[in-house]
Amino acid sequence: MWDFKNKGEVPLYQNIVVTCGVSLLTGSRNVFSMNRDETMREIRPWLHERNIDRQKQSKIEHWLHHARQFAHEVAKQPNRVCAEYSMIYELRRQGRLGERPTIVLIVTETVGGRIVEAMLTELLERDFRANVHVIYVEVDVKHPKRLQETLGEYMSKVANALMRGEPSTTCFAPIGGYKVMTSLGYIVGAFLNYPTAYMHEDEQVLHEIPPVPIHIDEQFVHRYFDLLRKCQTDLVAIDGLSYQEKQCIDQYPSLFYRDEEFVCLSAFGQFLLEHEKYKHLFETSYFVSRQVAHILQHNRHQSLFVYQQMQELVKKLKYREGDTAVLYHEKSFETVDPRKAKYHLYKGASNGQTAFRLAYRYVEEEDRLYANYLWLDHDRYEREAAKGKGIYEDDSSFSDITTQLVGAVR
Numbered sequence: 398m399w400d401f402k403n404k405g406e407v408p409l410y411q412n413i414v415v416t417c418g419v420s421l422l423t424g425s426r427n428v429f430s431m432n433r434d435e436t437m438r439e440i441r442p443w444l445h446e447r448n449i450d451r452q453k454q455s456k457i458e459h460w461l462h463h464a465r466q467f468a469h470e471v472a473k474q475p476n477r478v479c480a481e482y483s484m485i486y487e488l489r490r491q492g493r494l495g496e497r498p499t500i501v502l503i504v505t506e507t508v509g510g511r512i513v514e515a516m517l518t519e520l521l522e523r524d525f526r527a528n529v530h531v532i533y534v535e536v537d538v539k540h541p542k543r544l545q546e547t548l549g550e551y552m553s554k555v556a557n558a559l560m561r562g563e564p565s566t567t568c569f570a571p572i573g574g575y576k577v578m579t580s581l582g583y584i585v586g587a588f589l590n591y592p593t594a595y596m597h598e599d600e601q602v603l604h605e606i607p608p609v610p611i612h613i614d615e616q617f618v619h620r621y622f623d624l625l626r627k628c629q630t631d632l633v634a635i636d637g638l639s640y641q642e643k644q645c646i647d648q649y650p651s652l653f654y655r656d657e658e659f660v661c662l663s664a665f666g667q668f669l670l671e672h673e674k675y676k677h678l679f680e681t682s683y684f685v686s687r688q689v690a691h692i693l694q695h696n697r698h699q700s701l702f703v704y705q706q707m708q709e710l711v712k713k714l715k716y717r718e719g720d721t722a723v724l725y726h727e728k729s730f731e732t733v734d735p736r737k738a739k740y741h742l743y744k745g746a747s748n749g750q751t752a753f754r755l756a757y758r759y760v761e762e763e764d765r766l767y768a769n770y771l772w773l774d775h776d777r778y779e780r781e782a783a784k785g786k787g788i789y790e791d792d793s794s795f796s797d798i799t800t801q802l803v804g805a806v807r
Contacts, residue, residue, distance in 0.1 A: 409495040412562030419509040421479035435464045444509040484596045499528045501558045506533040520715030549667025555585045570594045632659040682729045684795040685768045704802045706753040754778040756787030
């Protein structure tokens with residue numbers, strides 16, 4: 398942990414992601430404190446109310462109108478607003494804030510959250526010429542299973558907000574909200590390799606915490622796919638699990654939440670498996686033509702290799718990781734007419750005995766891979782692909798092999 402002021406040349410922060418609490422209202426000495434007068438005190442019993450209806454919205458607007466009369470005091474007491482405002486103010490004071498920064502406020506969907514985000518949005522736009530975005534999150538602390546789900550959703554929203562900017566120019570400050578939101582916010586930042594910032598309010602010193610690498614091996618996900626999938630969708634009776642599955646739960650407690658005799662994914666487990674990095678395992682559907690199905694049926698010793706290559710292809714397409722010359726190998730054939738092509742050619746790996754070559758189409762909106770024509774012999778591929786085999790027309794109707802593919806590679 399170190400002080401920003403002691404650093405050398407560093408990039409300006411153009412994107413700031415802040416988790417917000419209600420200290421703007423609850424801080425006893427703050428400009429907009431609920432202790433300020435009778436009207437502000439009326440907020441207290443409504444602070445954590447959810448399900449904002451017309452009556453609650455009317456009260457929110459009434460309190461906001463009243464609170465705005467104190468806004469002129471912020472210029473003289475910038476450190477008596479809230480921790481979130483102090484963070485932005487200190488970034489500018491230290492010359493770390495970019496011009497017209499984008500600031501994302503993550504707030505709970507409560508009366509207090511609505512008031513805080515409205516006041517902060519006005520202040521940040523006025524004082525820092527910021528482009529402010531607001532993301533509402535729900536955290537259900539009363540029901541254990543729902544709590545894990547809502548916290549998982551919260552982590553995904555934090556991740557999406559962070560990934561709009563580069564780590565070097567993004568300041569992530571999980572400083573407000575429920576304590577569990579702060580803790581899980583740090584985990585998200587570390588997982589995505591974003592540093593997190595902390596504001597020591599009394600001393601007005603800004604600290605940065607570098608990310609600690611967090612990684613779950615993909616082979617682990619394959620091995621326990623059935624268990625993870627079951628726990629992702631519902632509470633599962635522990636007595637009905639195998640010995641290996643129970644061992645997995647004991648060895649990886651951060652991924653699971655126990656509720657007496659049942660288990661489900663924890664908030665971190667939900668976030669992890671719904672993250673982009675693992676979507677190709679949990680969401681993609683795989684469809685094959687009769688020709689591909691026939692090859693798989695008669696080359697069972699090669700089926701695992703074929704399935705793995707299909708997953709690798711999807712991974713490369715989703716995350717733009719692959720060489721375009723490999724993903725769109727039809728471009729290497731001068732005789733192939735791209736105007737007539739319905740499918741692309743993928744030049745996959747070789748396992749010493751077999752080459753993987755595939756005519757495919759990936760539909761991103763549906764997250765589906767269609768395998769139209771498969772070659773396991775390179776020389777035959779070169780001859781037939783040059784003539785447009787598998788590229789111009791559907792080989793046949795397609796069948797869904799997602800279940801057997803995932804089951805084979807896990």
